[in-house]
Amino acid sequence: MSTGFLAVDSGGSGLRAVVGTTDGDGHGPLARRDSPEPVRTGPRGIDPGHLMGQLLPMARALSDETGVTGFGTVVVGAAGLATLGDALRAELPGALARELGVRTVALAADAVTAYVGALGPRAGAVVAAGTGLIAVGTDLTRWRRADGWGHLLGDCGSGAWIGRAGLEAALRRHDGREGGSAPLLARAEERFGPAAGLPGQVYPRADRPAVLGSFAPEVAACAADDPVAAGILRAAARHLADSAAAVCPAGGEPRVAVTGGLLRMGDPLLVPLSEELAKRLPRARWTVAEGGPLDGAVRIATGLATGSLALPSDERMLWVTTVPGGPGPVGP
Amino acid sequence: MSTGFLAVDSGGSGLRAVVGTTDGDGHGPLARRDSPEPVRTGPRGIDPGHLMGQLLPMARALSDETGVTGFGTVVVGAAGLATLGDALRAELPGALARELGVRTVALAADAVTAYVGALGPRAGAVVAAGTGLIAVGTDLTRWRRADGWGHLLGDCGSGAWIGRAGLEAALRRHDGREGGSAPLLARAEERFGPAAGLPGQVYPRADRPAVLGSFAPEVAACAADDPVAAGILRAAARHLADSAAAVCPAGGEPRVAVTGGLLRMGDPLLVPLSEELAKRLPRARWTVAEGGPLDGAVRIATGLATGSLALPSDERMLWVTTVPGGPGPVGP
Numbered sequence: 001m002s003t004g005f006l007a008v009d010s011g012g013s014g015l016r017a018v019v020g021t022t023d024g025d026g027h028g029p030l031a032r033r034d035s036p037e038p039v040r041t042g043p044r045g046i047d048p049g050h051l052m053g054q055l056l057p058m059a060r061a062l063s064d065e066t067g068v069t070g071f072g073t074v075v076v077g078a079a080g081l082a083t084l085g086d087a088l089r090a091e092l093p094g095a096l097a098r099e100l101g102v103r104t105v106a107l108a109a110d111a112v113t114a115y116v117g118a119l120g121p122r123a124g125a126v127v128a129a130g131t132g133l134i135a136v137g138t139d140l141t142r143w144r145r146a147d148g149w150g151h152l153l154g155d156c157g158s159g160a161w162i163g164r165a166g167l168e169a170a171l172r173r174h175d176g177r178e179g180g181s182a183p184l185l186a187r188a189e190e191r192f193g194p195a196a197g198l199p200g201q202v203y204p205r206a207d208r209p210a211v212l213g214s215f216a217p218e219v220a221a222c223a224a225d226d227p228v229a230a231g232i233l234r235a236a237a238r239h240l241a242d243s244a245a246a247v248c249p250a251g252g253e254p255r256v257a258v259t260g261g262l263l264r265m266g267d268p269l270l271v272p273l274s275e276e277l278a279k280r281l282p283r284a285r286w287t288v289a290e291g292g293p294l295d296g297a298v299r300i301a302t303g304l305a306t307g308s309l310a311l312p313s314d315e316r317m318l319w320v321t322t323v324p325g326g327p328g329p330v331g332p
Numbered sequence: 333m334s335t336g337f338l339a340v341d342s343g344g345s346g347l348r349a350v351v352g353t354t355d356g357d358g359h360g361p362l363a364r365r366d367s368p369e370p371v372r373t374g375p376r377g378i379d380p381g382h383l384m385g386q387l388l389p390m391a392r393a394l395s396d397e398t399g400v401t402g403f404g405t406v407v408v409g410a411a412g413l414a415t416l417g418d419a420l421r422a423e424l425p426g427a428l429a430r431e432l433g434v435r436t437v438a439l440a441a442d443a444v445t446a447y448v449g450a451l452g453p454r455a456g457a458v459v460a461a462g463t464g465l466i467a468v469g470t471d472l473t474r475w476r477r478a479d480g481w482g483h484l485l486g487d488c489g490s491g492a493w494i495g496r497a498g499l500e501a502a503l504r505r506h507d508g509r510e511g512g513s514a515p516l517l518a519r520a521e522e523r524f525g526p527a528a529g530l531p532g533q534v535y536p537r538a539d540r541p542a543v544l545g546s547f548a549p550e551v552a553a554c555a556a557d558d559p560v561a562a563g564i565l566r567a568a569a570r571h572l573a574d575s576a577a578a579v580c581p582a583g584g585e586p587r588v589a590v591t592g593g594l595l596r597m598g599d600p601l602l603v604p605l606s607e608e609l610a611k612r613l614p615r616a617r618w619t620v621a622e623g624g625p626l627d628g629a630v631r632i633a634t635g636l637a638t639g640s641l642a643l644p645s646d647e648r649m650l651w652v653t654t655v656p657g658g659p660g661p662v663g664p
Contacts, residue, residue, distance in 0.1 A: 083528060146507035150531050152483075152540065167485055175478035176578040196415065199482050208484065246508040317644055 003070035004030070005305050006059055006100075007297035007311050008216045009041055010039050010046075011079040011110055015054050016294050019071070021064040022305045029298050032064040033058040045084035048091040051076070057098055071096075075106040075301040076295050077113030081317040082139035082145075087321060097323040104232065106320045110293055111136040111145060112311075114259055117296030118289035121303065121310045125248035125284070126257035129215040129262035133158035135240075136317075137247030140310060143317040146246040151209040157239030158191070159213035159262055162269075166219035167202075171195060181228035187218040193294075201274070216265065237272035243279040248281055256284040335402035336362070337637050338391055338432075339629035342371050342378075342410040343442055348517040348626050349392040351403070354637045361630050362398045365390040377416035383408075386432055403428075407438040409445030409625050409631040414477075414648040421651060425474060429655040436636055438652045440621050442625055442641075443468040446591055449628030450621035452637065453642045456587035457580035457616070459572050461594035464547040465490035467572075468649075469579030469586075472642060475649040478578040483541040489571030491545035491594055494601075497564045498551035499534075503527060505663065513560035519550040548597065555600035562600070569604035573612040580613055588616040591624070 007029070014036040020029040034060060040050040063069055074096050078088065088107060096102040108116075115122075115126040115136045134148030144267045151160040167222035170188035173180025173274035174195045184193070191214075192198050205211050222229035240258065248254050257279060262269065270294030277286055304320065313320055336353035339361070346368040352361040367390060372382040395401055406428050410420065420439060428434040440448075447458040447468045457469035464487045466480030480646055483492040498513075502520035505512025506527045517527070523546075524533050554561035572590065580586050588609060594601065602608050609618055623631075635641030636652065 083532065084430075147356055147503075149500075149503050150535060152496060152534060152544065153531060154503055156500070164484060168481075168488070171479075171481050171486055172574075175575070176476075177478055177574045178577070179574070198483060200415065202484060203482060212484065242504075242509045242511070244508070245510070 004066075004068040005073040005075070005298075005301035006062070006102075007294065007301040008055060008076040009110070009113060009292075009294040009297055010076060011293070012038055012039055015051070015058070017058045017062065018057060018294060018298055019059070019068050020298060020301070021068055022038040022302055027199060028302070030068065031062050031157070032294075033062055039078070041084055043309060044087040044090050046078055046080055048088050048095060051088070051092065052095050052099065059100060060185050071102050073104045073106070073301050073305045074100070074102045074298045075108060075304065076244070077108045077110050077297045079110040080139050081107055081109040085316070093321050093323050096260070097329065102151065102323065104320065104322050106300055106304060106318065108300060108317065108318045109136075111148065112143065112294040112318050113215045113296035115296065116299050116311065117291040117293050118257040118259050119255050119287070120299060121247050121288060122255055123252060124257070125244045125281075126256070126281050126289070127244050127258045128260045129158055129240060129258060131155075131159045131209050133161070133240070133243065133262075135243035135247045137244075137249060139249035139251070139314060140312065142312050143244065143314050144247040145317070146243040151212065155209075156242070157236035159216040160209040161239070162219050162232060162236050162265075163212040163215035165235070166215050166229065167198065169228050169232065171198070179228065181222070181226055183222045183226045184219065184229060187222065188215065191215065216262075220265040220268040233265075233269050234272045234276075237276040240273055241276035244277060244284075245280045248284060252283075254284050255287045256279075256281060257287050257289045259289040334406050336398075336400040337405040337630075337633035338394070338403045338434075339626065339633040340387060340406070340408040341445060341624075341626040341629055342408060343369055343625070344385060346370055347383070347390070349387060349390045349394065350626060350630055351391070351398055351400050352630060352633070353400055354634055360634070362400065363394050364626075365394055371410070373412065373416055375630040376419040378410055378412055378420050380420050380427060383420070383424065384427050384431065385658060391432060393501045402645045403434050404431050404631050405436045405438070405637045406432070406434045407427070407440060407636065409442050409629045411439045411442040413439055413441040417648070421647070425653050425655050434655065436652065436654050438632055438636055438650065440629065440650045441468075441648065443480065444475065444650050445625040445628035445632070447628065448631050448643065449625050450589040450591050451587050451619070452622060453630060454587055455581045456589070457576045457613075458588070458621070459576050460592045461490055461572060461590060462592040463491045463541050465493070465572070465575065465594075467575035467579045469576075469581060470644060471581035471583070472644065474644050475646050476579040477649070478575040483544065487541075488564070488574070489568040491548040492541040493571070494527060494551050494564060494568050494597075495544040495547035497567070498547050498607050499530065501529070501560050501564065511560065513554070513558050515554045515558045516551065516561060519554065520547065523547065523550065548594075551611060552597040552600040565597075565601050566604045566608075569601060569608040573604055573608035573661060576616075577612045580616060584615075586613075587619045588613060589619050591621045591622045659664065
């Protein structure tokens with residue numbers, strides 16, 4: 001029997017948990033469980049009961065599998081923590097203490113776990129870009145974030161942003177307005193049928209950002225031969241660089257990473273992106289992400305368990321609490 | 333007792349009906365009734381039963397008031413006719429024939445009644461711009477339309493478009509991204525509270541375009557001193573001119589009118605708009621709209637009743653049918 005940590009990533013595609021230890025030969029992650037069910041968001045925000053209901057059986061199974069029977073530290077990276085995390089902050093630490101004897105709990109915004117997964121505990125900026133887009137940066141004294149405002153108010157340069165701009169260009173061509181693109185119109189009609197039916201396929205859907213984002217790869221596919229599509233990707237690259245620049249620390253040679261599904265767009269986006277980043281942040285080193293959000297949660301947990309966490313604390317970004325009733329590792 | 337026409341405007345703010353005659357001294361509209369309840373849209377599109385349920389008592393009251401006891405011609409201008417008008421086209425003419433003895437029925441898109449209200453039966457282009465935006469033009473042989481695709485796919489330059497761009501600029505400033513505006517951020521926080529709460533005030537709403545559009549006047553109010561706000565209105569003016577140019581007939585000296593609530597934005601929009609229209613359509617004569625959509629429905633009804641309607645027919649734009657069973661005036 002040995003004690004260890006539990007690192008959790010809760011997002012739109014479900015819950016993932018890793019157990020590990022920081023002592024002896026088993027240093028680092030030992031085993032992992034996934035649940036495909038996203039944690040519910042109710043009127044009080046992210047539902048702590050629903051999260052615990054999924055996490056407990058996963059934790060017990062991981063305990064049986066690895067022989068790690070006590071979790072001194074639990075780190076939960078959660079999408080929506082900044083704006084929807086009140087109930088989680090109020091109830092999760094106590095519930096984890098009661099059910100699993102946990103003493104130190106950290107709640108991290110998913111953008112923070114993405115950051116730490118990508119760069120580790122180093123100064124820099126990470127742009128997490130998929131259907132949406134958020135940038136997080138730190139100089140190791142405070143966190144900064146930019147965008148992440150959703151498809152109507154921002155997420156500039158995201159998959160939904162690119163796809164929406166592509167569909168607008170298709171309809172401009174359909175109408176005979178300036179700025180239209182015949183190749184994008186052809187792909188939009190191939191994908192969604194005649195243009196007149198497009199509104200009916202977008203507006204009634206609850207997952208409008210995903211529907212818009214599903215057209216982004218078509219924009220990338222047209223970019224080599226179509227200046228309108230290439231212009232959309234250039235503008236998206238500029239928006240990504242704007243967000244990176246807004247959160248990147250001023251001094252030193254900060255690292256900058258872009259993570260997330262948007263990277264699958266390939267060169268049509270990545271070539272203008274590297275140019276725009278070089279223009280906007282000439283001193284930054286653009287690096288490949290070392291890992292994903294779950295890796296980030298593991299790194300935070302390891303840092304907390306060994307008392308070596310060198311990241312700033314902030315209720316909405318990375319919040320560490322020691323549950324009363326027993327001496328536990330103390331956060332920064 | 334004399335026969336006449338019924339002209340109807342059905343839109344988001346309810347149903348309005350006018351009765352009139354084309355013979356004798358009472359030429360033109362005689363009386364009007366309004367109903368504040370918008371006609372329902374169901375799974376089959378605009379609900380013909382719900383429209384008839386409201387229209388019949390209005391028609392009977394108008395008949396009592398004016399002494400016009402028979403309606404040879406009924407014109408219904410309806411929002412959404414192009415995409416949601418199938419049930420209306422299938423059922424309304426028969427229902428009007430049964431209940432009111434009507435012989436000629438015209439169904440017009442609200443953009444067409446707006447056009448005819450603004451310019452009469454003349455060649456030109458009309459941009460109807462409020463929360464949304466649609467442009468309609470004709471050379472008197474066919475109708476053309478541009479935009480009207482809604483707040484995610486188009487409505488470029490509309491109130492929702494301007495307000496959304498203004499809120500994005502406010503949040504850019506909040507994040508420290510390029511292109512932000514301090515005056516717009518101040519007005520957004522005055523209006524919606526701290527920026528962090530803005531997504532929660534927009535995304536859960538069913539009337540998101542209206543919420544976005546409600547911020548458009550703040551953009552106009554900032555434009556004199558804020559180059560970001562002025563740039564948004566300049567871009568909106570360009571989009572309006574794009575749509576006007578796409579539908580405007582090529583020959584002659586076409587008339588161009590802009591109608592709708594967006595005109596209330598005043599000079600901050602109208603000055604760049606007149607410049608952009610002059611650039612894009614140098615031969616067009618920008619004119620003030622003569623009337624609104626209900627005036628357009630009256631003009632179409634008068635033209636049909638007197639056999640002088642000189643507008644092109646088109647199922648989705650202006651569709652005229654003579655109900656079998658009696659000789660009635662014939663449309664174009």
